[in-house]
Amino acid sequence: MQGASMSENKVSALPSSEALQVLLSPDGYYKYLCIEKPALKPLNASLLVSDKKEEDGVDGDAVKKNYRRLSLKHHPDRKTGDAETFRVLNRAQKVLTTPKLRKQYDLVGLDLDDDDDDHHNGNDDDDGKEGDGGEKGGSSSGADTVMSHIASATIAGIMQAAVRTAMMTFVSTFVTRYKYIVYIAVLLLLGLALKIFTGTKAQINDAKFAFVATCPTVMIAMGIYLMYSGRNYLDEETQQIIQWSYTFCFGEIMVMTMFIQNSIPTKSKIILILSTIFSTITCLILRGKFWRYASVLGFEILIGVIAVLAFPIMEMILEEVVNEKLRKVGEKVRAHNERMEKVRYGTNTGITNAVKKSEEID
Secondary structure (H helix, E strand, O other): HHHHHHHHHHHHOOOOHHHHHHHHHHOOOHOOOOOOOOOOOOOOHHHOOOHHHHHOOOOOOHHHHHHHHHHHHHHOOOOOHHHHHHHHHHHHHHHOOHHHHHHHHHHHHOOOOOOOHHOOOOHHEEEEEHOOOOOHHHOOOOOOOOOHHHHHHHHHHHHHHHHHHHHHHHHHHHHHHHHHHHHHHHHHHHHHHHHHHHHHHHHHHHHHHHHHHHHHHHHHHHHHHHHHHHHHHOOOOOOOOOOOOOOHHHHHHHHHHHHHHHHHHOOHHHHHHHHHHHHHHHHHHHHHHHHHHHHHHHHHHHHHHHHHHHHHHHHHHHHHHHHHHHHEEEEEEEHHHHHHHHHHHHHHHHHHHHHHHHHHOO
């Protein structure tokens, strides 16, 4: 911190071409703005250190003061200014004052997220958005990761399966036990099917397509009625009311298949066949018993809880592993840059000595 604050007095503007070369070199943002680079933390330490502590690595006031001095030199409206150098200088100030962007920059020493948005924005827009840039830049690297998208899709799929299972449990174990509830449910579904048919036909003007659109709703209504009929089946030999029969199983298969079909955006014959096979096997196992449905629903909820807890940990571990790899790449990039600087310095020194010798000979 003291080194960073003391270095603000040593800042000096270079010609725009040389300044751009320094800014684009490894750790060039620190070099040109004369800011002391904080030490990189190892992998184990970075897992334990909070973001609040990481923010103390760079003096933001020193960055802004040095940036203002250099921006006066490189502003495009000045004779000594250059638009590209000024843009990169703006980006350097944004990166060094944004903890998440600075953390990414420190890994490799290069600004990998320097997108083309700054090219399309005016210089005044760049000055006006300095305060908002930190929030936008910081949030772009968190929620938009691949692991976050996978986690969102997985949790959404598990939640959808749990909701469908709960609906199937309610229909199979409660609705189909009572006659009047079954009649009300069937009438409501048939009314919904009629509304879907008239609405689809009015929009598309195709009776065949409208009929196909109403088939899932009608089949669910038929399945509920078959489940009611099969649950209250009277066995002629024993003269007992049987709570499960193949009629009930057939209706349960119809309802479950339609629920699965409604959950899948793409419709095809193969998906319908696979859904029917899966529903047949599942219904033969569940047999309309509440405790079996409850067991399946509880298992889905457990899987959802595990996914909610596991994915953030997996994302954190994966991010740290990738950061460690980038850290090693950054070390090689910096070492190669130092070698090239030595070669260039040696070449320039050799040329200077040769010129001096030629002048002495003359």
